[in-house]
Amino acid sequence: MVGTHPVDLAAFVESTSLGRRLWLRGAGRSLYPLLRSGDSIQVLRCGPEELSRGDVALVRVGRRLIAHVVVSTGPLVTASLLGHGDPEGVPLGRVTALRRGWWILPLPRVTRPSLFLGQRLASALWARPVARGAARRLRDFTFSGWSRPVRARWLGRLEVRLLRAEDLDALLVFAGERLLVSSVFLRRQLLGRWAREGGAVGASAGAFDSAGRLCGFAYLDSYREEGLALDGLWVRSLVVAPRARRMGVAHQLLTCLVEAARKQGEECIFADVDEDNAASLRTFRRVGFRFSPPELIRRVNAEWDASGGSKPLVVLERALD
Ligand SMILES: CC(C)(COP(=O)(O)OP(=O)(O)OC[C@H]1O[C@@H](n2cnc3c(N)ncnc32)[C@H](O)[C@@H]1OP(=O)(O)O)[C@@H](O)C(=O)NCCC(=O)NCCS
Structure with missing residues (x-):
């Protein structure tokens, strides 16, 4: 997370009472394109029992805070868009909105099924070396000489x-x-x-x-x-x-x-x-x-x-x- 030492930030979030909302700014690509480095997230402090599959949860894993998709609730497991499961962490809340510059995108709970399915599909595809190779070739082509101007x-x-x-x-x-x-x-x-x-x-x-x-x-x-x-x-x-x-x-x-x-x-x-x-x-x-x-x-x-x-x-x- 940007702007504060990660340990201080985790302590700050944990000290916020349940039911309150707060904005945090983050860095990383694990939920790209939903979240880009430098975007902010609005987090509703809540307990693990209020999280469902397809929610984006804020979790403390060791010294780090991560916002990932909930892929299972019993026990609670979160994952990046292309990943298969994070190490066990402490759930701190649910992401309810994203902010990029002046633009705020609410993340209502009706998006849960599509986020859950999207995560499952994307991570299954990404597990295949052929798909990763194709993505790399596409990226190299997109950013090669012809697109320079x-x-x-x-x-x-x-x-x-x-x-x-x-x-x-x-x-x-x-x-x-x-x-x-x-x-x-x-x-x-x-x-x-x-x-x-x-x-x-x-x-x-x-x-x-x-x-x-x-x-x-x-x-x-x-x-x-x-x-x-x-x-x-x-x-x-x-x-x-x-x-x-x-x-x-x-x-x-x-x-x-x-x-x-x-x-x-x-x-x-x-x-x-x-x-x-x-x-x-x-x-x-x-x-x-x-x-x-x-x-x-x-x-x-x-x-x-x-x-x-x-x-x-x-x-x-x-x-x-
Ligand atoms: C390696 C890297 C830093 C080069 O950055 P860049 O800004 O594209 O490089 P430049 O435009 O300054 O090019 C410098 C020289 O390298 C050459 N070059 C750059 N990318 C090249 C490529 N993919 N294939 C062949 N030559 C390449 C350029 O042609 C140029 O040589 P020239 O002056 O003779 O034409 C970049 O490709 C990168 O970030 N790669 C991934 C991370 C990495 O490998 N870092 C290095 C770790 S040691």
Whole structure:
């Protein structure tokens, strides 16, 4: 959830008395297209006995709050639109309306059968590798070169720059949709290490469309911040939203981070990339990254293997003279 630490937010919702309604803003794609990152939901605080199949329920699972479809009531099980069931959680209420910008969409209980059936159908279809492959091919085709002029007009003028504290909300919305990095980590780094006046370590860069939405992101930081015993600053989480791909966004993000590292007095920065990720390899090479010595590549793979990583990685480095 955006705007509040997840634990505080869960405590806040739980302390709200039953029968009361409250608005929450969230991040994530698990109910897309019904809910998009950055949309708000109106929640009616209620007990589990008032939830039925096809309702959208707000549930606390561990430290997270999730709004998912109820797929069974005895016991209560919720699931994302394409998923088969969340880990057991504490139900906190029922979603009664959605808000996107100025637009409010009520979610009355008559929508329950269609939401329940829609979830069942979509999750059964998504379980098939053929369907997932077809969806991926359709997405790649939709966002390839031929659609670039249309997408460019849709996105408007793009601004690529280092992120500042006031960009936190936009970053968390983007992260909820596209990154595996925890929002707690991003918040801590953006407001702390990357922003320290006169002594910042690392940085993050973002690409904003004309509506102020983030459509590309990457950060630069020490791997030790993530518990890996590797020296130097590394480019991490380089992701461009499909709608903004092949427009030079990743190139500009990396250029921004290279400049920030140079200003911080670094002599070299690093990146590790899945060895079969041709798009990413080409992007790094175009910004002047070169393959690192085999010894470093071996060490990085060993570190990742030890922490559960699976794919072979190549390591690149960029000297900053
Ligand atoms: C990899 C990724 C970040 C590239 O972003 P992008 O904004 O589309 O890249 P750019 O437009 O800046 O292109 C940079 C270079 O890479 C090339 N490139 C980008 N996507 C490519 C693709 N799918 N296939 C081949 N080359 C590609 C571009 O042609 C360009 O090279 P050129 O200047 O020689 O033409 C983007 O595809 C993405 O987010 N992928 C998913 C996440 C990911 O893999 N991240 C990398 C993790 S290390």
